[in-house]
Amino acid sequence: MQLALSADLPEREFKHRLASGEVRNVQVYNGPVKGGGLSFLCWVVIDITERKQAERQLRQSEEKFTKIFQTTPNVVVISRMTDAVLLEVNPGFEAVTGYSRMEAIGHSTLELGLWAEPADRERMVADLHLYGQVLYQLFNFRRKDGTVRIGQMSVRPITLNDESCVLFVMQDVTESQQSERELRASEERYRLLFERSHDAIFVIDRQSGRYLAANRAAEELTGRTAADLVQLTVADVVTTEPSQRLLGNEEMPERLPLGEVRYRRPAGGSRTALLSLVPVNDAIMFGIAQDITEIKVARQRIEHLAYYDVLTGLPNRALLAQRAEWALALAMRHGQELAVLFLDVDHFKEVNDALGHSEGDALLAEVAVRLRALVRAADMVCRIGGDEFVLLLPDTAQQGALQVADKVLAAFREPYKVTGHVLNVSVSIGIALYPRDGADFNDLLKNADTALYRVKQQGRNACLSYDREMNAATLERLMVERDLRQAIGAGQLRAYYQPKVRLSDRTVIGAEALVRWQHPERGLVPPGQFIPVAETSDLIVELGDWMLEEVCRQIADWQARGWVVPTVSVNLAARHFRLPKLVERVGSLLQAYGLAPRLLELEITESTLLEVSSQTTETLRALEQLGVGLALDDFGTGYSSLSYLKRLPLTALKIDQSFVRDLVADSDDRTLAATIVTLGHYMDLVVVAEGVETEEQRSILFEQGCDLAQGYLFGRPVPASEFIGWLT
Ligand SMILES: Nc1nc2c(ncn2[C@@H]2O[C@@H]3COP(=O)(O)O[C@H]4[C@@H](O)[C@H](n5cnc6c(=O)[nH]c(N)nc65)O[C@@H]4COP(=O)(O)O[C@H]3[C@H]2O)c(=O)[nH]1
Structure with missing residues (x-):
């Protein structure tokens, strides 16, 4: 063998x-x-x-490996452990890294710059030693074109030709990693949105209505923890019915705004939210609720502010207008009447000035309470501004309106106790009736105001029903006001002078300056036709100021021409005495025209004095200090108390011409005139009688001890040029 x-x-x-x-x-x-x-x-x-057989199997295996090696899209390389030199690379490597096989083999991965972070290789080698292999580790690799991508490597040590090598298999996972990252980021965003949203978000089971999750805002809204909520259904928490009706409704649109719902809180009370349901899939939906409890309260408050007066809590003009329209519609349908009472607190401004605004406010609040108590529940009491109140009385005719007005007037006879002060306050009331005085609310209110104006003209503390003639008077008032304003600037005012004589010897010892209006069309207009109009606004102040200066100028002119000029008195209205600079103004006029203060006297009516505040008293004192005389006009027509008058720095008292007129025929007036003379003297005042027309009147007054007199008997008011006849 x-x-x-x-x-x-x-x-x-x-x-x-x-x-x-x-x-x-x-x-x-x-x-x-x-x-x-x-x-x-x-x-x-x-x-x-x-x-x-073994050879065949090996061949087959090699073939298989080669096939895999050649066809896999993954990177498969064999490199030397010691120096990272690449011994074999597959086409996947070429495709993924961009290096050809020729370019790669024989070069180390470090040399090619394949490791975007070389430390990753060191970690890989260390892991190989430690664990014998590396599985699915992520790392960044750099392609030939410089782009960095994410790879997932698995590495095993192998021996090749007695050399320690590594078999390195890698997949480019950049795309999947990125989408995973994006997914994670998106999930994170939704998680944050869920957790931090100010809106309450509930995840709800569509079939049972059970809560599956709830965010912090939902916990705050419901007053329950998320752990508690997931034990409950919507029906357990929400008191409003529609949301329960919609649960389980499969045919839901994408988002269903449900409007307001109320969440019952375990500790009591509830919160209101705007709820929307958003179906996610067949099984669950989101409930997104915005807590609007505070917004609702604020809205109600704003509504209240828009329709109610803050000070008194009464409805304001806007709400009155709305309700009135409604009440008028009802009255029209049922053929009923309706009354509008326009009320104004008499001399409120003076109370306010004298006591201060907080007391003024307290008074108005008290007035509101008193008015509310007087009327029926169906009646409406409103404050429409300042000291103006309106009563709207449905189903009320003339008789009923007058009864209510009388009740109001009577109620005001009771003094008010406001922050320690006892105040006697009265009101004036104007009445207008539907349908007689107007078909709509604006007309009714306007006409009631006109009637009110008339009451004030007639002395206040009363009521009057509107009648058509009043309207003409109102129109006239407006026209006069407009024209007069222009007249002052246009030099149409004139000062007339009426002598004041000593009763004993008829010597002229003074004059009263009286205004006249030289109207371009109407001729010489007497003050009775425009002073009351001017008195309702600051026009009277302008007018009085004009008179003051004109009189000073005239006295200086007379003096300059050598005449001996007596004291001239100028009428000033109540409003004038409220000016803080009145004293200064008088002082500077006297100085500007070089006049002795005794040449000027200011006349104020008794009713002006009744309107005075403590400030006015101080003004009077300052004028006295200045040396200017102060005469009390129309004495006897007002109700001033003696002790009160005594405290004021007056120099003269004028008996009103109404007492002088009937002096001869009426013994009462005689007694009154005599009493005034005594009174005046008791107060160390010069007593002047007004409107003396006859010799009899003169002699009675003289006998009674009256000092001076004024009247047609001695001389009518005349222009300055004519008055010279009285001077010496
Ligand atoms: N029947 C009659 N009347 C007599 C007689 N003697 C004088 N008079 C009138 O009686 C009024 C006296 O003025 P008064 O009481 O201050 O009343 C004044 C005064 O309150 C107001 N007034 C006049 N001028 C002014 C002014 O410059 N400023 C202010 N605030 N008011 C003025 O207008 C009122 C009316 O003024 P006049 O029409 O000028 O009316 C004057 C005068 O012309 C008489 O023997 N018989």
């Missing part, structure tokens, strides 16, 4: 069938062999079936 084999016989392989039928692979060597002097024909048959 040795001989045969060493003889280098030609070999052949056969398939040999055994008797059993089994086919075996055999290797056959045959040929002539010489040995020991002999020549043989030698046959050596070796059964190589197992070897052949």
